[in-house]
Amino acid sequence: KQEVTQIPAALSVPEGENLVLNCSFTDSAIYNLQWFRQDPGKGLTSLLLIQSSQREQTSGRLNASLDKSSGRSTLYIAASQPGDSATYLCAVLTMDSNYQLIWGAGTKLIIKP
Amino acid sequence: ETGVTQTPRHLVMGMTNKKSLKCEQHLGHNAMYWYKQSAKKPLELMFVYNFKEQTENNSVPSRFSPECPNSSHLFLHLHTLQPEDSALYLCASSATARTIQETQYFGPGTRLLVL
Numbered sequence: 001k002q003e004v005t006q007i008p009a010a011l012s013v014p015e016g017e018n019l020v021l022n023c024s025f026t027d028s029a030i031y032n033l034q035w036f037r038q039d040p041g042k043g044l045t046s047l048l049l050i051q052s053s054q055r056e057q058t059s060g061r062l063n064a065s066l067d068k069s070s071g072r073s074t075l076y077i078a079a080s081q082p083g084d085s086a087t088y089l090c091a092v093l094t095m096d097s098n099y100q101l102i103w104g105a106g107t108k109l110i111i112k113p
Numbered sequence: 114e115t116g117v118t119q120t121p122r123h124l125v126m127g128m129t130n131k132k133s134l135k136c137e138q139h140l141g142h143n144a145m146y147w148y149k150q151s152a153k154k155p156l157e158l159m160f161v162y163n164f165k166e167q168t169e170n171n172s173v174p175s176r177f178s179p180e181c182p183n184s185s186h187l188f189l190h191l192h193t194l195q196p197e198d199s200a201l202y203l204c205a206s207s208a209t210a211r212t213i214q215e216t217q218y219f220g221p222g223t224r225l226l227v228l
Binding site for chain 2: 098
C-alpha cells in the first residue's frame, strides 16, 4: 500500500532564501506526482504535475524533481517571498490505487519578512 | 479564482441535526470528489462521481450520503454526525475520474464543527 511522507511538517525561513521541500513515497509504480499549495481558508491549488517519465517540471520560481527509483520528489522554491507562506502538499497517483491520489500530510512553510 | 465553489463555508451542527454541503463546478468537468481533511492528517478521499455515477465509496459511514444530480453539482448530506467528523470537507473536480494527465481543481472547503 502506497504511503506518502513529507518531512518536515513545518519550516520557517527568512525571506529571500532558496529552500527545498521533500516528499517520499514507498511504491515506485506511479503514474504521476503532484505538488499542491493550500492557503488558510482556501482550497488546494495545483502547482506542478510530473509524469512518471519526467524528471522535473518548472513553473516560475518553482522547480519540482522526481526520482522514481528512490521514491523521492523535491519542490525547490527560489528567492522565497512572504507570499509563498502556505502548506505544501504532495500527492501521487499510484498504478494500483484505482486512479485515486495518495496524499502526504503537508509541510507548513512560513517565510519571515 | 477557483472554478469550484462550496457552500456553506462554515457549519456548526449538533449530533442530531441534518445538514447538506453543496459544491458546484463551472469548469465543464465530468468528475467530482469529496475529501475530508483533518488536522495534520493526509486528505482522505470519500466519494468519487464520474459522469454522475458514483465510482468510489471509500468505506465512508452511512451518516454521510452523497448526491450528484448532474456533472456540475455535488452534495454531501449529513445526519447524526459524531464529534470526530469535525473537519474541513473539500470538493474537487477533474475532466474525468480516470485521468493521469490532468490535475484536480479544489473548492475552498466547508469547515464543519460537530458539537
